[in-house]
Amino acid sequence: MTKPNESTVERPLNFIEQIITQDLATGKHSTITTRFPPEPNGYLHIGHAKSICLNFGLAERFGGVCNLRFDDTNPAKEDQEYIDAIIRDVNWLGFPTGGDAKSQIFFASAYFDQLYDWALDLIKNGKAYVCGLSPDEAREYRGTLTEPGRPSPYRDRSVEENLAEFEKMRSGAYDEGACVLRAKIDMAAGNINLRDPILYRIRKQSHHQTGDKWCIYPTYDYAHGQGDAIEGITHSICTLEFADHRPLYEWLLDNLPVPAQPRQYEFARLELNYTITSKRKLKQLVDENYVDAWDDPRMPTIAGMRRRGYSPRALRNFCDLIGVTKSASTVDVGMLEFAVRDDLNANAPRAMCVLSPLKLVINNFADHFSESTIAVGQPCHPQHPEMGERTLPFTAEVFIDVSDFTEDTSLSRKKFKRLVLGDYVRLRGASVIKAEKVVRDEAGEISYVECSLVPNTIGEDPPEGIRPRGVIHWVSATESVECEVRLYDRLFNDPSPDAGGKEFLDCLNPESLVVISGARAEINLNGAELGVAYQFEREGYFTLDSRYSTAEKLVFNRTIGLKDNWESKVS
Structure with a gap:
């Protein structure tokens, strides 16, 4: 059965759904696998909700798989609290994580051994080198958006020297910031992301998943695409700021012996x-x-x-x-x-609920009801009778909101549709009442308002000549x-x-x-x-x-x- 607010209108396919539909129709893929890859360095926000709904929703719509993969490559900013919160949020949005083949949890850190071996592979093939430039020097050598970069003085180290230096990095021989592993691509590339990007940096931090096994950690750009390949991601969906990173994503996949060739697509972030x-x-x-x-x-x-x-x-x-x-x-x-x-x-x-209570005392309550409390019924939802009714206690003393009462008798019914001294109003689901007298405390503030009820008006219209200004909400003062x-x-x-x-x-x-x-x-x-x-x-x-x-x-x-x-x- 359709839920009250659930649309039955089929919306047009978005551009990613069109790509997937085409890929499945042509046999490029027999099924799809997407992923949602947050870094556990904070709580997820509304922008992440869009990405979650997109990636998990695509898997749901096309009968595929969506992995929740934690991009946990920077232990200095990550915490188990954030991992737990992310899993909780994804589950709360209605998407399962863990427990079956269609909902699994992965960690980029689980691939650290493989990523390290692939980094060695790049070094052995002359496609990566250990660079000792300081961060400031590296920025200077990198060039600008309009000027090409310059080769690092460490760029032409031999394979043997790079292997030895990378081993020193791995073993902890260098301090943080002393050196990095960089891909050897093109320092004159128009896309600045291809100017020998960093693949590994030194972080002498304990990791929430791997402990103290590593003191070098892969960058997001290096780990991301390879994680996609290991997991067999067919459609790697990122936000637009990663479009300029796609050539590096593809270069790494092309230059490493990865088991699959995922494809990256970008959409506008929220x-x-x-x-x-x-x-x-x-x-x-x-x-x-x-x-x-x-x-x-x-x-x-x-x-x-x-x-x-x-x-x-x-x-x-x-x-x-x-x-x-x-x-x-x-x-x-x-x-x-x-x-x-x-x-x-x-x-x-x-x-x-009465936010700012003002007490009404109904002086003639006992004259018309033999019990001190009268049960009145109200629907739990006026448009959905299947939700049932709730029972409210109606008593001689009730609270209304202070803003629902005025002593200004000059206000027209059109201007003030609530309780006015000397006039009538209906208490929602209960009787019509009249405000008779204001009782004040020693400071001159209103202590309570004395009222009278019109008999036989619970669920019934008042007698001719009595016209309530409106209907107001209330609660029992005693219950x-x-x-x-x-x-x-x-x-x-x-x-x-x-x-x-x-x-x-x-x-x-x-x-x-x-x-x-x-x-x-x-x-x-x-x-x-x-x-x-x-x-x-x-x-x-x-x-x-x-x-x-x-x-x-x-x-x-x-x-x-x-x-x-x-x-x-x-x-």
């Missing part, structure tokens, strides 16, 4: 306005305590979006909505928010649960926070988090589940916070508002 996706800058936000952690609900990380209440279905729908193209462009974050709101509107159960509500908004108030030389920290939105204590939620939310988003009627979509919420103290995060009001806030 760029969102009001968002940064630089791992370095995201890490800075965490390290300098601008946010709670990598999973702070304001972060564009998958973990942050999960904690905020986004569903994997919403992210997958968003990635499908923006499509896969070869042209770089910036996507309006409003499209992501639309996908989230559209998903939650269709799937989130309803509940009532509700106190909670904290955290109102999250966009982390940045600038559409391009790290563009044009701007200091991205200067673009932080000071109102990206507002914490409300003392909110009151309907009693049913005592059983709220982690990972389930609820629509707080007239307030927005909320979910339990996985970090701060406990059985003793419920904490709800606002996932998103009922409608987009960002432009009105920044204009």
